Amino acid sequence: MSTQHVLIVDDEPDIRELLEITLGRMGLETHAAGDLREAGNLLRDARFDLCLTDLRLPDGSGIQLVDYIQQHHPELPVAVISAHGTMETAIAALKAGAFDFVAKPVDLERLRALVGSALKLNQENSPQQPDRRRQPLLGNSPAMQGIRDTVAKLARSQAPIYIHGESGTGKELIARQIHDQGPRRTAPFVPVNCGAIPPELMESEFFGHIKGSFTGATVDRPGLFQTAHGGTLFLDEVADLPLAMQVKLLRAIQERRIRPVGANQETPVDVRILSATHKNLADEVAANRFRQDLYFRLNVIELQAPPLRERIEDLPLLATHLLERIASRWGHPSLRLADGALHALEQYPFPGNVRELENILERAATLCEGQTLYARDLRLSPPNPAGNASTTSPPPLAVGEAALDTQLANQQREVIRRALEQTRWNKTQAAEVLGISFRQLRYRLKKLGIE
Template identity: 40%
Template sequence: MTICGRRLLIAEDEPILRITMAEALEKEGWVVDVAEDGVKAVRLFEQHLHDVVLTDLLMPRMDGMEVLRRVKALQPETTVVIITAHGTVESAVEAMRQGAADFIAKPFSIVQLLLRLSNVCSFKMLREQNIRLQEQLEERFAFGKILGKSKKMQEVFELIRVVADSDASVLVQGESGTGKELVASAIHFNSPRRTKPYVKVSCASLPESLIESELFGYEKGAFTGATERRIGRFEAASGGTLFLDEIGELPASFQVKLLRVLQERQIERLGSNRSIPVDVRIVSASLRPLEEDIASGRFREDLYFRINTVTINLPPLRERREDIPLLAQRFLEEFSRERGKEVVGFTDTAMEAFDAYPWPGNVRELRNAVERAVLFCRSSHVGVEDLPAALQGQQAAAKPPAARPVRTLREAVEQAEIEAMQAALAATNGRRSEAAELLGVSRKTLWEKLKLYGLG
């Protein structure tokens, strides 16, 4: 069985049941204390502060409800399971309202008891794990984790401070790799909704045929292959924040459905006509100004106003070059620590290459470049020879032409794919559906390639 702690207390006035449970639980690894009434149980608990308490409801001198109240007052995190007879099930349910984790009705077998305790402990461990994960997420996405000393980034920070405490819909706009997802995360984890779900949806990666079922969910039998009910992202995010990344990629046919949901704050699963209330804060992101898509008829103006109470525009890295040394050093420390290498800085020529490069992939490209540099670096400082070929070219441009370095076929193919994708995105002003069409690939394939090369 799953054990959540070390010490367990049994409060039960029936001697045979009390001894039988104690022996079985000791075999499972628990240190067990026993009490024949509530008064003794509370006294033992005050001495040992048990991890789990099993208490009967009806006992001499003090009943199980009072034991529950005393235990929870002394140590709220202790798990309490109520033992009840069939005639007192209603009282056991009331005990759960007051903080008991579960109840088990007499008569029961030891196997049933062990299974019930195992389930309770599994749930407790999962809850504790979720709390730890929540703390880690809050630390990771704390406001101070977004780096930038430039004036433009300081303005972004101020906007995040203002909107985080509200429930306003936020639209984050910026080129690929500028940190839109990080800003969305910072807004959520610094908001009153920080302890509730944070659900991310990449609108560009969802096939058009699956968008509605992914966001709204579906009932069993709603379509071929729907073998069970599944909740959508809106329901999963209820109470928290839903991040709609690349919202400009949503097909026009779905935009009107999304608008209705945002207006009515209700969804209907596919295959159902029952409305389900949802309480979500919407944070959206787009890699190009949505006003352009409105003008061309690709995006609904009424939906734009619904998602755009506040706009945060992220500057490209080339417009805040004073942040490059700060970001590069942070990434260097991160990857040096991960790989166990003692790389402490950059040579002057490497920093000159950083400064001269246009950074079309923005902060994400810088991060990938530093990760590669740490991997290849054989000294205490990253040199220009450790940088990707594109950055080495910034230095080579100032020197007399030299023989072209030999690259592997794989490197040549990768560079050609990167250049082709960048050209297609530039030609379509960042519209990925059209760029994919130009390149002769599906939108999903283009999205995957951009992610692979750190350009997505």
């Protein structure tokens, strides 16, 4: 294996020497620069596997160097080291694209762990490495292509990420992808539903406890932070954390240390924090139900998980994948959707998103006769695209799949035409009237042949 090269940028000779000795003992070759100009020259003349930069330099800021590296050497991880280790500084560095942030005085154990993780990036993402992703993010819609591109970038950072989205949109799957594509992929991914832990057990669940610390504590027990050490801790439904626990969680994230219940000493932990909720976390802060300082610490980078109704063109692929999974799980022959069933699904609003789609298909697979799922097997509630309750009974449907397909398409075409006429064929306004996205309306106009 060839020697890996690290660029150290710091104007203090003592710090440079400390870093060079520490990294040299790790078998790494180091190159030092005292300011931005010198660092820029080295970056132009040589290839590096990692950059460590001080925040304050004689001719500028370490964040300027992060920006430069992001533009000209995007594959190079860069970590910021600073004596001014405030939360705001760390967040600014991470938002600029820094791999991680280290405060002075430098904890050498923490530094070695950071360097090890950063140097794994190119190794883990090399073509020779096997693809260990558990489950792909399916879909060819622009929304899902954007999510996959963003996940690939976020996987190269250690920044905390807040994933926002409705229930059933796959927030945990996105978090797993970020973990599996990053340098922590060989370490544990530990998901926890914050709303499912009783408040009285929360501290013990997160931080662990020692034997005899409370009634029933008959053995030492590690918490979620210890279990996720070296890997990723995914806090699902983080908005459900009680305020008292939010304070303790904030300290654990900032200090990278936890104290098990009943212990006298703190334990260092190395975890990346990903969080998610279906609630609007900013609204929770405004209502004093969520601490603002914790919100800023978790929400360094926000990622929006799109609802299924905004990527309805992905539905055939998702349905096929889910039916294959259901058939495999049950040991059944392959299952398929009839055209009429697919058309019915495409008109359904899916308030429960992909999770609801899976439930609908599993129920239909139980009810259907044979290997083909028809619209009647889905048992969907009638769609109401215009958002208004109908005061008249719907016309009776003709019998048969072909007739049902035609009937459903005609009904959808009529609703869309009325919305277009109401808005004088302004498609953006028509989409708002129908309660769907502009992209979804454009997809349906093309599919239904409406000009």
